[in-house]
Amino acid sequence: MAVFNPFVPSFKANPYLQYGRLRGEDPVHRSIAMQAWILTRYDDCITVLRDAATFSSDGRHAGGQLGEAIREQRAQSPLGEAQTLLSIDPPAHTRMRGIVNRVFTPRRVEELRPRIEEIATELLDAAPSSGGFELMAGLAQPLPVIVIAELLGVPPEDRDRFKTWSNALAATTDVMNSEAVLNEARETTLELIEYFGRFVAERRSAPRDDLISALVAAEEAEQLTTDEILAFAILLLVAGNETTTNLIGNGTLALLDHPEAAAALRADPSRIPAAIEEMLRYDSPVQAVVRIAREPTALGNQTVEAGDVLMIMVGAANHDPNQFPEPAAFQPTREPNRHLSFGMGPHFCLGAPLARLEAEVTFGALLARYPSIGRGEGDPERGGTLLLRGLTKLPLAVG
Numbered sequence: 518m519a520v521f522n523p524f525v526p527s528f529k530a531n532p533y534l535q536y537g538r539l540r541g542e543d544p545v546h547r548s549i550a551m552q553a554w555i556l557t558r559y560d561d562c563i564t565v566l567r568d569a570a571t572f573s574s575d576g577r578h579a580g581g582q583l584g585e586a587i588r589e590q591r592a593q594s595p596l597g598e599a600q601t602l603l604s605i606d607p608p609a610h611t612r613m614r615g616i617v618n619r620v621f622t623p624r625r626v627e628e629l630r631p632r633i634e635e636i637a638t639e640l641l642d643a644a645p646s647s648g649g650f651e652l653m654a655g656l657a658q659p660l661p662v663i664v665i666a667e668l669l670g671v672p673p674e675d676r677d678r679f680k681t682w683s684n685a686l687a688a689t690t691d692v693m694n695s696e697a698v699l700n701e702a703r704e705t706t707l708e709l710i711e712y713f714g715r716f717v718a719e720r721r722s723a724p725r726d727d728l729i730s731a732l733v734a735a736e737e738a739e740q741l742t743t744d745e746i747l748a749f750a751i752l753l754l755v756a757g758n759e760t761t762t763n764l765i766g767n768g769t770l771a772l773l774d775h776p777e778a779a780a781a782l783r784a785d786p787s788r789i790p791a792a793i794e795e796m797l798r799y800d801s802p803v804q805a806v807v808r809i810a811r812e813p814t815a816l817g818n819q820t821v822e823a824g825d826v827l828m829i830m831v832g833a834a835n836h837d838p839n840q841f842p843e844p845a846a847f848q849p850t851r852e853p854n855r856h857l858s859f860g861m862g863p864h865f866c867l868g869a870p871l872a873r874l875e876a877e878v879t880f881g882a883l884l885a886r887y888p889s890i891g892r893g894e895g896d897p898e899r900g901g902t903l904l905l906r907g908l909t910k911l912p913l914a915v916g
């Protein structure tokens with residue numbers, strides 16, 4: 518019988534083989550090691566993601582030791598009762614999402630396009646015009662960090678601190694979190710509360726045209742508490758950085774393995790947005806999202822109980838042959854391509870338009886700048902966690 522074992526090195530190298538076996542033999546799989554159900558079929562994943570009443574995003578509903586640990590962690594949280602979008606359910610989620618949707622508008626995102634183009638140009642200007650170029654440090658990591666900093670309205674000079682903070686928080690998405698990782702995340706949260714708190718106070722007396730000012734306006738209209746603003750700013754940092762970095766890294770790796778696709782995009786950049794959707798599907802930056810069952814429910818040929826943890830393996834759903842013919846093939850013009858890389862249902866990624874824009878600008882700039890992009894010296898290095906899939910090094914040979 519297939520098992521889910523994310524601890525073996527081969528899983529990090531290629532999780533899709535394990536997903537495929539599970540989907541075929543045991544699509545609603547009870548993992549003893551993870552104390553969770555592992556869902557690998559597209560249809561089961563969307564059933565759960567769409568039904569927020571039965572499948573909660575609030576970890577406090579988890580049964581057993583995990584639930585206890587989460588409740589204890591929350592009780593000690595420096596942000597008190599304030600929750601983020603990611604960990605609350607409707608109707609509270611609907612109310613908060615409505616408020617942030619108003620400030621995180623497509624207009625505010627689209628307005629960023631020229632600035633994102635400038636940032637990509639500046640980063641590429643600093644890179645060698647030919648020879649070796651390490652993509653992750655040179656472009657994929659700094660670009661999203663600078664964009665989020667500017668969107669929030671904090672000084673871009675602080676970007677190195679942003680990256681350190683965002684790494685410390687992203688580290689908590691791994692299989693098991695050591696005490697050291699949790700302590701570091703707590704310390705980081707305290708630093709971020711102080712950091713963003715300063716900007717919130719400043720914007721109360723002198724508003725600007727930035728996201729923090731828009732959130733402060735919602736605070737003044739008594740729609741958000743100060744703690745909720747701080748929690749949201751911190752969430753953006755976690756949710757928006759490593760994910761977008763992973764999209765740029767994983768997508769570039771896919772192009773290196775499919776030079777004919779890279780050539781087609783270089784010849785006709787209007788194909789880039791569709792290719793980005795395929796990059797998202799083919800090697801998803803977020804591999805799993807988590808839900809807690811609120812009541813006994815049948816899923817596949819299993820019954821999950823109230824308090825059970827479900828891991829919705831979107832990376833696996835994206836390779837389900839019932840939804841995507843030839844799922845292991847990278848097909849940049851794939852249509853339809855209803856991947857689950859940004860989730861689905863009420864928690865659908867708030868930053869999806871921004872992530873798509875950043876990727877479109879980045880791949881456009883990269884392909885226009887270099888007539889040839891190949892593998893550089895040294896192997897790509899994998900980072901990531903159980904929930905996030907990405908690279909820490911991707912050496913390129915550009916010319």
Ligand code: HEM
Nearest residue numbers: 602603756757760761764806858859860864866867868872
């Ligand atoms: C390629 C890049 C990205 C990927 C793959 C991604 C993926 C996801 C996924 C899968 C979810 C759903 C989580 C769930 O259902 O529990 C989500 C939610 C979210 N994402 Fe993203 N994300 C990306 C970029 C961004 C960016 C750039 C931002 C903001 C700057 C962002 C902000 C958020 C927020 C605030 C939520 C919570 C929405 C809610 O719970 O209502 N994401 N993202």
